[in-house]
Amino acid sequence: MIRVIIHGCNGRMGRVVSGILSESNDMEAVAGIDVTGVQRDTYPVYSDIFECDVEADVIIDFASVAAVDRLLAYGVEKNLAIVLCTTGLSEDQNNRVKEASGKIPLLKSANMSLGINTVVKLLQQAAPVLADAGFDIEIVEKHHNQKKDAPSGTALLLADAINETMNDKYEYVYDRSKVNEKRGKNELGISAVRGGSIVGEHEVIFAGLDEVIEIKHTAFSRSIFANGAIQAAKFLAGRSAGVYSMADAINSDRKI
């Protein structure tokens, strides 16, 4: 049995992860961490991560940026693998993630779904061809009205995937209302929409002369992220220290 601590267990994502693990034959939730400290399932829930002294193999995190520093410190202290799914981390926090990965196995991804990770590959093929032909690139993301960070971690992940294949030539533009000039060729626009219960939608628009290509991913339920995180946890448990990617977990033969 792979023993999992769910960080943010009472949140929207934590509850979905918890539900899937309760049906698993080879993985189990052994503890949860959530500011509320409310126990909803069979495992104990701690409001302070350092109060949790339950033996485990891996932490699955869907919580809050405010909780990330203590999560990393706890993982390092207890020598626990971490699947880090919280988005909106600062540059300093991303550096601390890298530092921690020198000591523990760590997989961080802004999107755990197979679909988005496949879109990344498509973009890396399409972007060099279309950008060289003069196409402008814009990303539009849509999420529910409870989401705190904007733009989404996935929008940035997609933009970075494109930019890496283009020698980092793009400058990201988030708010055109402040720009009173025509669009520059090296701009990559990123726009965020927030409303209702939209689970997650990402559209990458390649706009050329007289033709437009749109690559769009729509999440209809949170289980695609939860299943991806559980697959990542299964992949990560027992590995040596280092940074791993969702692509590593998807290509692994340790399936859920």
Ligand SMILES: NC(=O)C1=CN([C@@H]2O[C@H](COP(=O)(O)OP(=O)(O)OC[C@H]3O[C@@H](n4cnc5c(N)ncnc54)[C@H](OP(=O)(O)O)[C@@H]3O)[C@@H](O)[C@H]2O)C=CC1
């Ligand atoms: N990588 C991916 O594929 C995905 C990433 N996400 C990201 O995951 C994160 C969580 O999303 P979601 O579940 O919708 O958010 P929620 O706000 O529903 O859940 C987060 C939970 O974490 C709790 N929490 C807040 N601070 C702490 C803390 N210091 N210690 C422990 N628990 C804490 C919250 O408690 P309280 O409500 O009381 O503050 C809440 O119960 C977001 O950053 C989101 O962007 C989401 C979906 C997919």
Ligand SMILES: O=C(O)C1=N[C@H](C(=O)O)C[C@H](O)C1
């Ligand atoms: O907060 C969410 O809900 C989501 N967050 C992630 C992000 O910021 O990209 C992933 C997914 O789109 C849902």
